[in-house]
Amino acid sequence: MANPYAEIFRARGAKGFAAAGFIARLPIAMAPIGIVAMLSQARGEYWLAGAVSATFALTNAFVAPQISRLIDGRGQSVIAAPATFVSVIAFLVLIAATNQEWPVWTLFVSAFLAAAMPSMPAMVRARWTEIFRGRPQINTAFAFESVADELVYIAGASLSVGLAVALFPEAGMLASTLFLAVGMTAFLLQRSTEPAVHVSTDGPGRSAIRQRPVQIVTLALIFIGAIFATAEVSAVAITKELGQPGAATLVIGVYAAGSFVVGLVLGALNLKMPLQRQLAIAVTIIALTTVPLLFADTVALLVVAVFVSGLAVSPTFITAFGLIERRVPESMLTEGVTWVMTGIGIGMAFGAFAAGWVVDTFGPQNGFWVSVISGSAALLTVLLGQHVLGGEPSARTGSALAQPAE
Structure with a gap:
């Protein structure tokens, strides 16, 4: 093969x-x-x-x-x-x-x-x-x-x-x-691989953030970014409370490890399922796997729960950027991708703040409630946006159309 x-x-x-x-x-x-x-x-x-x-x-x-x-x-x-x-x-x-x-x-x-x-x-x-x-x-x-x-x-x-x-x-x-x-x-x-400049057909000065697919994916990944930051803040707080602060590095490391492997595997496959459905499945897994984090009261359980919680992160990213590539005119592609990346960063900033406040107010274990709420909000956003994300690919200038979603 x-x-x-x-x-x-x-x-x-x-x-x-x-x-x-x-x-x-x-x-x-x-x-x-x-x-x-x-x-x-x-x-x-x-x-x-x-x-x-x-x-x-x-x-x-x-x-x-x-x-x-x-x-x-x-x-x-x-x-x-x-x-x-x-x-x-x-x-x-x-x-x-x-x-x-x-x-x-x-x-x-x-x-x-x-x-x-x-x-x-x-x-x-x-x-x-x-x-x-x-x-x-x-x-x-x-x-x-x-x-x-x-x-x-x-x-x-x-x-x-x-x-x-x-x-x-x-x-x-x-x-x-x-x-x-x-x-x-x-x-x-x-310069040989630099993308050609494409003339926008949506009028001068129009921003990619006004595209509905970009709005939906960016909002969803704001909530996903909050989950990332919460995992880091809560892991540090919980391991410190358990008297093993050095274990925080291991916990945070395994969060990315599972996602790393699954991402490589997914990239080797040529899945036929529409991208918006793949995104819905990936975000569903993320939302569901935030719940066990609430009950991880030992370092061993925390490592396992965080590892499982991170499995769907790369699939979420891959399908999210794939949808942007298919749904946004190529004259707005770089900006569209940047908005999604920005959404992740904004989510991490607010997630860290929210998780920190919850940990200080209600204790380390309760910090993961921010993950549960954020996961549910991300899933709701993606499910409500299925029709828009599954629409016809945007018109392309000077190149073949991307394969339709369905």
């Missing part, structure tokens, strides 16, 4: 832009936690570290879709290059401001400007789509990207904190900035 992953990487230029894209997206995970690690050690004030990190994360959540919208209209190299330059310079200023103890306002301004960092996951998926649009290989490519995203979140955050602790406070952020500069440069120099 042929290896479907080997097949997608036989496409001309695929190995190059995928490798560069992986390096360039490491700052997505490294920067927010790297800012916290850097400032908490250098300034000794956790509120300041958290506030500066939140400034970067929330600003990027708003700005990234706008940059992706410009990328759709002007091209990746035209827009992403200057945006990355601004981001890299701002990160360097942030590092210098921390090291040299510049005024606090310089930290916030530099973090705000650093948020010009483009959405690499969206740009990489746009290149895969340009190569495999309307072909079964797009499912494998999106599966690979979902697994790569998980690796980034697992490895990136650990690397950033590890460098800051082992070397010096700014080490994690220096590495993150270097990865952004080198990875993005290598990615943008590969």
